[in-house]
Amino acid sequence: MADVVKLYGVAGSPFVCRVKIALNLKEIKHEFVVEDLSNKSADLIKYNPVHKKVPVLVHNGNPISESLVIIEYIDEAWKGVSILPQNAYEKAKARFWAKFIDDKCQPALFKAIASHGQEEAVAEVHEQLQFLENELEGKKFFGGDNINLVDISATFIAYWVGAAEEALGIKILIKDKFPKLIEWSDNYVNCQVVKDGLPPRETPVAFFKKRFGKA
Numbered sequence: 001m002a003d004v005v006k007l008y009g010v011a012g013s014p015f016v017c018r019v020k021i022a023l024n025l026k027e028i029k030h031e032f033v034v035e036d037l038s039n040k041s042a043d044l045i046k047y048n049p050v051h052k053k054v055p056v057l058v059h060n061g062n063p064i065s066e067s068l069v070i071i072e073y074i075d076e077a078w079k080g081v082s083i084l085p086q087n088a089y090e091k092a093k094a095r096f097w098a099k100f101i102d103d104k105c106q107p108a109l110f111k112a113i114a115s116h117g118q119e120e121a122v123a124e125v126h127e128q129l130q131f132l133e134n135e136l137e138g139k140k141f142f143g144g145d146n147i148n149l150v151d152i153s154a155t156f157i158a159y160w161v162g163a164a165e166e167a168l169g170i171k172i173l174i175k176d177k178f179p180k181l182i183e184w185s186d187n188y189v190n191c192q193v194v195k196d197g198l199p200p201r202e203t204p205v206a207f208f209k210k211r212f213g214k215a
């Protein structure tokens, strides 16, 4: 029997896009079920009763939530290109950086964006981003020649930060400070599997204007 794969999400969510990109990498056919987060569906509450958030992947009726968990599930459940390294140490390192991006980088970036690029908040985010800049030394992607879990985790940095900069007229990813990260962003968002998983740029730009723009 053919697999039935449904992804519950909203087009503008960087967490949902992570999952779309992982599905694209593995060439997994799926149905995208659009959620209204201001009026969550009974399915979403049933499938993710703990967090009640998207993304949720439902594979043959089995729900999985939390984007990083879903990506690891996709990697294990389907053959094709590997998203996590095979080597135990490299795998642990990939998980470490993905968690670092979620726990440290994204919250710091959000704070810097919300503050309209206030100096202290930007300095804090630069401290975090420097670790990623160093990690890219001698590599095209965090995964080396190919995209891996860390690249997908950093989708917000590659795409949403530029949209926030445009929407609010601020600068966070400074070229002189983060040449590798900027080169990586360009390479990453121009991969077809990534492009196919991202919303049009107007979507995040409009989101940041509405959420943080001056009235």
Ligand SMILES: N[C@@H](CCC(=O)N[C@@H](CS)C(=O)NCC(=O)O)C(=O)O
Pocket (backbone or CB within 6 Å): 013, 014, 015, 016, 037, 052, 053, 054, 055, 065, 066, 067, 068
């Ligand atoms: N840690 C979660 C975060 C997911 C998340 O924050 N999703 C947002 C959309 S971007 C959401 O569903 N928000 C609805 C809510 O908070 O009620 C993941 O990695 O999947």
